[in-house]
Amino acid sequence: xxxxxxxxxxxxxxxxxLRLVLSHILDAAAGVDPTAPSRADVATATGLTRGSVSxxxxxxxxxxxxxxxxxxxxxxxxRPAVPLVPARDTVAxxxxxxxxxxxxxxxxxxxxxxxGQCLTSGDFRGSDPAQVLGELAALVRELRAELPGxxxxxxxxxxxxxxxxxxxxxxxxxxxxxxxxxxxxxxxxAHPGADDxxxxxxxxxxxxxxxxxxxxxxxxxxxxxxxxxxIGAAVVLGGEVFAGRHGWAGEIGHTVxxxxxxxxxxxxxxxxxxxxxxxALLRAAGRPLTDSAEDLVAAAADGDVAAAxxxxxxxxxxxxxxxxxxxxxxxxxxxxxxxxxPLAPWLTAPxxxxxxxxxxxxxxxxxxxxVAAGGAHAAMTGxxxxxxxxxxxxxxxxxxDAVGPVS
Amino acid sequence: xxxxxxxxxxxxxxxxxLRLVLSHILDAAAGVDPTAPSRADVATATGLTRGSVSxxxxxxxxxxxxxxxxxxxxxxxxRPAVPLVPARDTVAxxxxxxxxxxxxxxxxxxxxxxxGQCLTSGDFRGSDPAQVLGELAALVRELRAELPGxxxxxxxxxxxxxxxxxxxxxxxxxxxxxxxxxxxxxxxxAHPGADDxxxxxxxxxxxxxxxxxxxxxxxxxxxxxxxxxxIGAAVVLGGEVFAGRHGWAGEIGHTVxxxxxxxxxxxxxxxxxxxxxxxALLRAAGRPLTDSAEDLVAAAADGDVAAAxxxxxxxxxxxxxxxxxxxxxxxxxxxxxxxxxPLAPWLTAPxxxxxxxxxxxxxxxxxxxxVAAGGAHAAMTGxxxxxxxxxxxxxxxxxxDAVGPVS
Numbered sequence: 094x095x096x097x098x099x100x101x102x103x104x105x106x107x108x109x110x111l112r113l114v115l116s117h118i119l120d121a122a123a124g125v126d127p128t129a130p131s132r133a134d135v136a137t138a139t140g141l142t143r144g145s146v147s148x149x150x151x152x153x154x155x156x157x158x159x160x161x162x163x164x165x166x167x168x169x170x171x172r173p174a175v176p177l178v179p180a181r182d183t184v185a186x187x188x189x190x191x192x193x194x195x196x197x198x199x200x201x202x203x204x205x206x207x208x209g210q211c212l213t214s215g216d217f218r219g220s221d222p223a224q225v226l227g228e229l230a231a232l233v234r235e236l237r238a239e240l241p242g243x244x245x246x247x248x249x250x251x252x253x254x255x256x257x258x259x260x261x262x263x264x265x266x267x268x269x270x271x272x273x274x275x276x277x278x279x280x281x282x283a284h285p286g287a288d289d290x291x292x293x294x295x296x297x298x299x300x301x302x303x304x305x306x307x308x309x310x311x312x313x314x315x316x317x318x319x320x321x322x323x324i325g326a327a328v329v330l331g332g333e334v335f336a337g338r339h340g341w342a343g344e345i346g347h348t349v350x351x352x353x354x355x356x357x358x359x360x361x362x363x364x365x366x367x368x369x370x371x372x373a374l375l376r377a378a379g380r381p382l383t384d385s386a387e388d389l390v391a392a393a394a395d396g397d398v399a400a401a402x403x404x405x406x407x408x409x410x411x412x413x414x415x416x417x418x419x420x421x422x423x424x425x426x427x428x429x430x431x432x433x434x435p436l437a438p439w440l441t442a443p444x445x446x447x448x449x450x451x452x453x454x455x456x457x458x459x460x461x462x463x464v465a466a467g468g469a470h471a472a473m474t475g476x477x478x479x480x481x482x483x484x485x486x487x488x489x490x491x492x493x494d495a496v497g498p499v500s
Numbered sequence: 501x502x503x504x505x506x507x508x509x510x511x512x513x514x515x516x517x518l519r520l521v522l523s524h525i526l527d528a529a530a531g532v533d534p535t536a537p538s539r540a541d542v543a544t545a546t547g548l549t550r551g552s553v554s555x556x557x558x559x560x561x562x563x564x565x566x567x568x569x570x571x572x573x574x575x576x577x578x579r580p581a582v583p584l585v586p587a588r589d590t591v592a593x594x595x596x597x598x599x600x601x602x603x604x605x606x607x608x609x610x611x612x613x614x615x616g617q618c619l620t621s622g623d624f625r626g627s628d629p630a631q632v633l634g635e636l637a638a639l640v641r642e643l644r645a646e647l648p649g650x651x652x653x654x655x656x657x658x659x660x661x662x663x664x665x666x667x668x669x670x671x672x673x674x675x676x677x678x679x680x681x682x683x684x685x686x687x688x689x690a691h692p693g694a695d696d697x698x699x700x701x702x703x704x705x706x707x708x709x710x711x712x713x714x715x716x717x718x719x720x721x722x723x724x725x726x727x728x729x730x731i732g733a734a735v736v737l738g739g740e741v742f743a744g745r746h747g748w749a750g751e752i753g754h755t756v757x758x759x760x761x762x763x764x765x766x767x768x769x770x771x772x773x774x775x776x777x778x779x780a781l782l783r784a785a786g787r788p789l790t791d792s793a794e795d796l797v798a799a800a801a802d803g804d805v806a807a808a809x810x811x812x813x814x815x816x817x818x819x820x821x822x823x824x825x826x827x828x829x830x831x832x833x834x835x836x837x838x839x840x841x842p843l844a845p846w847l848t849a850p851x852x853x854x855x856x857x858x859x860x861x862x863x864x865x866x867x868x869x870x871v872a873a874g875g876a877h878a879a880m881t882g883x884x885x886x887x888x889x890x891x892x893x894x895x896x897x898x899x900x901d902a903v904g905p906v907s
Contacts, residue, residue, distance in 0.1 A: 337830025
């Protein structure tokens with residue numbers, strides 16, 4: 094799309110219309126009930142002429158961004174339709190993540206298919222950024238060695254549990270890693286395997302929310318809350334993640350539950366993380382911090398009163414914070430991700446009770462709270478999708494040079 | 501601007517470029533240091549040819565949307581430049597408001613100049629919508645009788661202290677008026693003086709924030725918080741008010757300060773309104789609810805300890821709620837509007853202290869809190885500006901029909 098404030102001219106038409114055609118074909122493939130459109134379908138949907146669409150489709154096929162399926166006869170008269178779908182195994186996006194208890198990277202192709210991944214568990218609290226990013230680069234190298242040689246890598250996006258400055262680039266602060274003002278890109282690309290990649294950084298909850306948008310079950314307007322040791326959140330409106338002025342929106346883990354509550358790693362008191370973060374829940378349940386969310390659920394299901402109480406109180410605190418969020422930002426659904434997905438059977442009832450009581454908007458009389466559909470490590474999927482989006486936004490960069498203007 | 505997902509075609513060029521030229525001339529006039537651009541300046545700024553700009557400018561002059569000032573000689577060689585400015589007294593937007601203790605309407609022309617206003621004080625708690633909107637229609641009639649006959653009225657926008665549904669239109673809920681699911685537009689346009697107007701509704705804080713954007717002192721990324729009996733807020737990002745899915749964003753008055761705090765008019769407990777709304781502040785200071793914000797400030801300045809304590813505690817609560825807002829939404833400034841403008845000398849210090857302690861982003865080490873520049877009844881100004889914006893968005897509708905296509 095043209096930026097506001099620039100005039101409409103013929104010169105931008107080819108790029109605009111290439112984007113339009115590619116987006117339509119990729120969006121159709123990513124739908125909940127995917128139907129591969131024909132050239133005629135694309136023309137109808139975009140308002141472009143069939144001739145223009147055919148020329149643009151040929152360009153996208155030559156760039157190996159889309160491909161044709163065998164023709165399908167329809168009930169209507171005329172030639173059989175040729176379905177158009179995203180190309181497989183030709184272009185990949187790499188999605189990586191550093192979180193408090195794991196690091197990893199996965200590769201997705203333009204159809205959204207997982208081509209491979211490498212993961213390592215660990216404890217990265219108070220870790221050395223240079224060492225951790227060296228380990229991550231080794232995982233990237235290992236993954237790339239497994240991928241087909243002819244695959245073109247569009248870049249890498251790295252999910253981080255903290256404030257990533259989208260204006261100036263570096264990680265500002267990740268309280269639970271103990272990282273502050275780290276040149277993450279520089280440290281990662283210092284290693285072979287990552288030194289030839291275009292790298293971008295983003296907040297893990299924002300990326301997980303992007304994966305959730307693609308998974309489709311939450312509609313296009315929701316708050317995604319990602320529970321780990323820390324708690325991140327992201328707002329999706331109209332299918333787009335709303336990242337705020339600097340990219341720091343959604344720091345729900347440091348919103349206040351009780352102004353005089355317990356001290357937090359961030360230096361303030363009474364933050365949500367101290368009531369509903371993974372460590373806080375395990376501590377309140379009297380369990381070791383090495384337990385998983387699944388261990389906590391199993392204990393509560395076995396009649397462990399301390400575990401059940403910890404989950405109910407955590408759910409109350411989470412509900413208060415989410416009610417504030419919905420009052421301020423106005424969305425239709427709340428999606429529980431990260432450890433809140435396995436904990437949802439215990440958290441959903443107290444969260445809904447708080448939302449019903451506290452959200453002013455009448456729509457929340459029918460509070461919609463649901464479990465994330467993006468699966469484990471959704472932030473890595475969202476990161477890979479973010480890379481693939483750069484392909485959709487500039488398909489002209491992938492089209493062979495020799496071709497003249499088409500509009 | 502063209503909507504995403506529609507193809508670029510020649511047919512939309514004239515409308516697009518008319519918008520572009522008109523916006524540029526109006527924005528230049530609204531700047532902090534206004535400089536009226538010439539045709540050549542507009543061509544440079546928009547990237548359009550001088551010939552196109554001249555033709556478009558002639559159309560806008562014939563539509564009486566802009567006008568020429570006397571030529572100005574410059575130091576450079578060549579013909580003197582003819583400055584272009586918004587037309588005065590030719591097109592007006594009406595901005596109206598119903599709030600808890602006043603109703604009114606004002607008229608602004610395209611240059612943003614106040615052409616006139618009619619205001620009435622009162623107590624509209626638990627009021628009858630039909631009666632109040634009849635009184636408002638009488639004020640509209642009175643104002644229109646004072647305006648020049650040749651003035652064209654582009655419409656009326658009404659600011660309301662509550663949830664206005666931008667999808668379906670009616671007011672959903674205004675807790676302090678006691679209004680719920682009211683067909684405000686129907687009740688207002690049932691009366692002569694308003695029955696020929698295109699009427700739209702919006703939240704008062706969103707409109708006051710729009711006026712603040714125009715006033716320019718807060719930049720283009722801020723949270724505007726509007727204190728009255730209730731407390732509204734609006735987020736501005738990139739110069740645009742972010743209204744959320746339904747238009748209900750910014751209900752900061754019903755975010756939680758203390759989960760077990762005092763009961764609120766909305767049915768929940770511990771809402772900010774019960775700590776920092778006008779009635780809550782006056783009650784905590786032991787003063788009658790008929791007192792003004794200025795009375796409260798005068799008492800505190802005279803050494804009234806109860807008044808000073810009420811203001812400090814109100815400022816702490818407001819700071820907690822604003823810290824949550826900034827953590828969730830990521831903006832650069834907080835603007836204190838409504839009664840918080842006169843109360844700012846007492847509120848700013850506790851608000852800044854809470855922001856510095858609680859906002860995760862390092863930028864808030866330099867917390868920026870400032871007093872609204874939009875003046876009294878800023879929501880009415882913002883409402884009139886919202887109407888005028890519809891003119892800028894579709895100038896072609898104001899251009900005489902007989903003119904052929906220009907691009």
